[in-house]
Amino acid sequence: MVQHIDNPVVELHNVTVAYQQKPVLWNIDYTLPEGNLIGIIGPNGSGKTTMIKAMMGLLPLSSGYTKIFGKDLDDVRSRVSYVPQRGSVDWDFPANVLDVVLMGRSKPKNIFKRLTSQDRAIALECLRKVKMENFVKRQISQLSGGQQQRVFLARALAQEADLYLMDEPFVGVDMATEQAIIDLLKEMREKGKTILVVHHDLQTVKDYFDWVVLLNTRLVASGKTEDVFQSELLNETYGGKLNILSQVSNLLKAKGHPVREK
Amino acid sequence: MQQLIEFFSFTNPNIRWVVLGVVLIGASSAVIGTFAYLRKRALVGDAVSHAILPGICLAFLFSGVKNPLVLLLGATFTGGLSLLAIDYITQQSKIKSDAAIALVLSVFYGVGILLLTAIQNSGNAEQSGLDKFLFGKAAALVFEDVVVFGGFSVVLLGVVWAFFPAFRLISFDMDFARSAGYPVRFLSFLLALLTVVAVAIGMQAVGVVLMSALLITPAAAARYWTHHLRMMLIISAGLGAFSGIMGAFISYTMPQMPTGPWIVAVLSLLAILSVLFGSKKGVLARYFQQKRNQSKILQENILKCFYHLGEFDNSLSASRSILDLQKKRYMPDNQLLKGIKKLLAQGLIQKNGQAYQLTDHGIREGARITKIHRLWEIFLTKHLHLADDHVHEDAEAIEHLITPELEKELEAHLNYPDTDPHQSPIPY
Secondary structure: OEOOOOOOOEEEEEEEEEEOOEEEEEEEEEEEOOOOEEEEEOOOOOOHHHHHHHHOOOOOOOEEEEEEOOEOHHHHHHHEEEEOOHHHOOOOOOOEHHHHHHOOOOOHHHOOOOOOHHHHHHHHHHHHHOOOHHHOOOEHHHOOHHHHHHHHHHHHHHOOOOEEEEOOOOOOOOHHHHHHHHHHHHHHHHOOOEEEEEEOOHHHHHHHOOEEEEEEOEEEEEEEHHHHOOHHHHHHHHOOOOHHHHHHHHHHHHHOOOOOOO | OHHHHHHHOOOOHHHHHHHHHHHHHHHHHHHHHHHHHHOOOHHHHHHHHHHHHHHHHHHHHHHOOOOHHHHHHHHHHHHHHHHHHHHHHHHHOOOOHHHHHHHHHHHHHHHHHHHHHHHHOOOOHHHOOOOHHHHOOHHHOOHHHHHHHHHHHHHHHHHHHHHHHHHHHHHHOHHHHHHOOOOHHHHHHHHHHHHHHHHHHHHHHHHHHHHHHHHHHHHHHHOOOOOOHHHHHHHHHHHHHHHHHHHHHHHHHOOOOOHHHHHHHHHHHHHHHHHHHOOOOOHHHHHHHHHHHHHHHHHHHHHHHHHHHHHHOOOOOOOEOHHHHHHHOOOOHHHHHHHHHHHHHOOOEEEEOOEEEEOHHHHHHHHHHHHHHHHHHHHHHHHOOOOHHHOHHHHHHHOOOOOHHHHHHHHHHHOOOOEOOOOOEOOO
16 A cells, blocks of 8 residues: 655655665655655665665665666755664774764765864764763763664754654664663654654654655565554564565576666 | 984985975875775785886886886776776676786786896896885985875875765765765775875885784774874874884985885884784783773772671661671782772771771762662572573673663663562662
């Protein structure tokens, strides 16, 4: 069940993504509404992270296209913010909390530009929003998992975007931090921001999200939480991969066959 | 002494050029190497340095002269080619990057040796000295060399300075940089190119085999002294430059000694010292940290001993002999006395004849540790579902660790209970 909307903030059109010719996402096709808190739900290995990365242009598409605010990503990058998984970087890197948040302030438009005191003020304000103002000078290797996650969040806030894509922001985070983060996300939504969150804790889905995307290498459903988050669709999402689809994936890889004819 | 003054007064122009050369080369290799180190590409520098040899030979074969600029061009060409080869192999085949690096390194180096041998046997008189690239020729740097290599070093440092924010970003979080629209491919290429150039000029000082030491060792050592990237770059450059000077000095005082290997020897020594004595996570720093922990545990255990005895006979400030304390909790004489001395110095206990008693401050400390111990026991039984008789050992250790902030949180979380799982009262 896929609910489509007009003037979507995100549109995926027949997107297929393959690793070494083996598709891990099949023909994803959906539209997402603006000003919503959107959960991307699915089991391990269902392609949630792959989909986010593909939307951010970090992985090549084997087919289809994505539109953000109705445009190509490159035209609207400054309005989009990406929060990678916490485990994707080496936290032993020589930097402190403020250094990392300030990375959200430097713009690729002028690569040589040094940061101003206004950038610092914004970064500090973002740290206050995630309640990390007492850790400004703390070396990042000395942070707990929840604190690292909040630093990433502050860096994203510092980008002052309109669309946020967050990959598993609640993994390894204590309950108090999770609540603080979700409160912040809801506050952002009230200001008209759109937030996509890769999430895997089914218990909290109804409380957190207005809109849900159910994924298991293929799109199972996309729509309002109350319409989509129901047992039949969840069974389909978590009921294992479609055997035939997996076999075709493996064949594509084994034969080196193209996903599209040209 | 005479030599020391002669060397460091830099009156001899030869010394001046050699020192300037090795300082610039050492510092620039170290700065570029810091980024390679942080991007976990330490081995790539080794591959590049070996891959440069065939480039130098080819440049000589085509030009017939030993012009440093021409040789540098050849070196950069094959060095860059080796990087492309490594990338291509890892992307297009099942071979992982470590194997790809090993492959490229050995193939390029093999071709290089082949060409070098052919040139040496060709009877070309110009060729003598080309083999210096294998082991470096720092002591023989002359004005023209320094102009070329030093010039490139300055350019390298300038480029790093200009691109510093971008380089830092891609070294820390490549995906984020790409998502924000940074030209990550170009920046990576630029860093790779800088690495090749740094290796090509660094090789003049230390040769093919030792080049990766000049690149990576300063960074590895610097990491033990700081948590800040800017500082790390400065320390790293300083170590590289200092090693260069020392290497040059040693081979000046002992002319039979080669400069390059001594540069690397000094650098290695500095790295070992950094690992041992580095202020951030050095072996010695960790040792002292553990010593401090042990000392804190001992002192707090003694205080707790006083406090428990006081709880038992309802007089917290009563005097206790060494034997009283040891009966409550056995601690070897020498340790106990050491701990008591420290507690006396902090005014937590005072001497009373042959015995000791808690001061007011000491009573508060004793109560605090006892409280944390008992709160932690409650926490374990409540949230880790441990049996009452399983929690004491754990609390013995954790009581010394809990910070004042955590203490407050723990109190509030458990809602200020009156007694612990063994019905002992909790002092607030």
